[in-house]
Amino acid sequence: MTVPTGRDDVMSIRTADDVVRVRQEVRSRALEIGLGLVDQTKIVTAASELARNTLDYGGGGEVRIEIVQNGGRRGVRLTFEDNGPGIADIELAMKDGYSSGKGLGLGLSGARRLSNEFSIESTPGVGTRIVIARWT
Amino acid sequence: MTNEKDLSRIVTDNLGEVTREWVVKLKADGTLQTGRIKESELETECRRFLELAASEMFKPGDSAQLGPIHDMLGSLSRSRALQGFTPSETSNFVLAVKLPLFELIGRQLGPAEQAQTMMALTAFIDRLALFTIETFQRSREEVIIRQQREIAELSTPVVRLWGGILALPLIGTLDSERTQVVMENLLQSIVEYSAEIAIIDITGVPTVDTLVAQHLLKTVAAARLMGADCLISGIRPQIAQTMVHLGVELNVVSKASLADALALAFQRVGLRVISTAPEPRAGLA
Numbered sequence: 196m197t198v199p200t201g202r203d204d205v206m207s208i209r210t211a212d213d214v215v216r217v218r219q220e221v222r223s224r225a226l227e228i229g230l231g232l233v234d235q236t237k238i239v240t241a242a243s244e245l246a247r248n249t250l251d252y253g254g255g256g257e258v259r260i261e262i263v264q265n266g267g268r269r270g271v272r273l274t275f276e277d278n279g280p281g282i283a284d285i286e287l288a289m290k291d292g293y294s295s296g297k298g299l300g301l302g303l304s305g306a307r308r309l310s311n312e313f314s315i316e317s318t319p320g321v322g323t324r325i326v327i328a329r330w331t
Numbered sequence: 332m333t334n335e336k337d338l339s340r341i342v343t344d345n346l347g348e349v350t351r352e353w354v355v356k357l358k359a360d361g362t363l364q365t366g367r368i369k370e371s372e373l374e375t376e377c378r379r380f381l382e383l384a385a386s387e388m389f390k391p392g393d394s395a396q397l398g399p400i401h402d403m404l405g406s407l408s409r410s411r412a413l414q415g416f417t418p419s420e421t422s423n424f425v426l427a428v429k430l431p432l433f434e435l436i437g438r439q440l441g442p443a444e445q446a447q448t449m450m451a452l453t454a455f456i457d458r459l460a461l462f463t464i465e466t467f468q469r470s471r472e473e474v475i476i477r478q479q480r481e482i483a484e485l486s487t488p489v490v491r492l493w494g495g496i497l498a499l500p501l502i503g504t505l506d507s508e509r510t511q512v513v514m515e516n517l518l519q520s521i522v523e524y525s526a527e528i529a530i531i532d533i534t535g536v537p538t539v540d541t542l543v544a545q546h547l548l549k550t551v552a553a554a555r556l557m558g559a560d561c562l563i564s565g566i567r568p569q570i571a572q573t574m575v576h577l578g579v580e581l582n583v584v585s586k587a588s589l590a591d592a593l594a595l596a597f598q599r600v601g602l603r604v605i606s607t608a609p610e611p612r613a614g615l616a
């Protein structure tokens with residue numbers, strides 16, 4: 196069973212600066228639980244992608260940063276949430292190279308590859324919620 | 332203590348009303364004027380505070396039981412600090428709850444209990460207000476530290492290593508207008524020095540995500556149009572692995588270090604570095 200431990204943070208994502216702050220916070224939490232350099236870099240990069248999507252496509256939102264425990268392993272779990280337009284075709288959005296904007300279209304699919312856990316829920320007109328985790 | 336129990340109950344029973352009055356008071360104090368937070372957010376915060384307070388604050392005991400309410404006020408103060416609120420605006424959030432609570436006590440409790448309850452409540456709220464200011468202060472300090480770091484990142488000069496060889500050592504966060512400026516500087520320098528090769532060194536870039544990759548790709552393409560080839564150096568192993576998972580390909584020659592990139596650049600422009608130091612004699616340590 197996965198249980199949250201310790202404090203958890205909710206950070207709002209409204210500006211490009213917030214994206215930087217989210218990265219810094221995720222990095223320090225990843226360090227805190229002893230993730231190695233490669234894993235740290237992966238989760239920070241995934242967080243950067245999702246935070247920017249939240250900002251650019253979700254019209255802003257927030258991320259909850261949690262430290263979770265599962266048996267002897269510790270992890271960082273990030274929940275990105277926005278009340279934006281949602282994603283009508285999730286399968287398409289997850290495709291490498293698909294971007295409705297001017298991006299490379301690698302953020303979502305890349306974030307999934309960079310995480311140990313990935314789940315996405317999105318309802319058009321309601322919003323999007325993406326949860327990722329990386330374990331020690 | 333019975334009156335503490337009573338306060339907890341009457342707050343719970345009158346949650347909606349107290350929240351409304353509190354929000355009205357905060358609005359009168361100008362909390363929403365700057366538009367930095369929305370009324371609905373404020374209402375949610377007030378309600379959340381009262382729920383936690385009703386279950387925690389009116390119980391006797393030490394501050395160890397205040398965990399959840401401290402967490403809530405802590406993150407509220409931090410976000411207020413980042414949003415540019417003043418310390419008094421921030422602490423006023425908690426202080427303003429006194430009035431509606433006093434009125435509630437006045438209406439609901441007997442005269443004997445009123446005085447004692449109000450005293451306990453005042454002490455409690457004041458302590459939280461101080462806690463709020465402390466957290467606010469700490470967050471501001473963090474902001475200052477971060478800004479200092481950002482300023483340091485501003486100075487990213489294009490350096491001329493040799494004849495037509497330029498280097499752009501990138502340091503720090505890359506996703507802002509700053510990137511634009513840095514990249515434009517590079518293109519200008521290419522023209523200015525008729526450079527053939529530009530080495531973009533990313534040793535100092537902590538995160539390479541799709542946006543950073545895109546900036547790099549655009550720069551490489553623009554440089555190419557101006558007749559210069561780019562080399563990328565300083566891709567640390569963890570960054571390389573992450574880029575592979577992300578699926579970004581820079582399609583440009585990359586070297587582990589700036590030194591390696593410079594060696595390659597020399598080779599390409601037909602230069603050779605020769606040592607003029609005397610050959611070390613055998614047998615000498």
Ligand SMILES: Nc1ncnc2c1ncn2[C@@H]1O[C@H](COP(=O)(O)OP(=O)(O)OP(=O)(O)O)[C@@H](O)[C@H]1O
Nearest residue numbers: 248252253288294295298299300301302303323541
């Ligand atoms: N939070 C969101 N709300 C609404 N749409 C989204 C959200 N996140 C992603 N999308 C949609 O999914 C598409 C793919 O996202 P992805 O992050 O993979 O690519 P991108 O952001 O367009 O480019 P890149 O991330 O490579 O710079 C986006 O173009 C957008 O249409």
Ligand SMILES: [Mg+2]
Nearest residue numbers: 248298302303
């Ligand atoms: Mg993206």
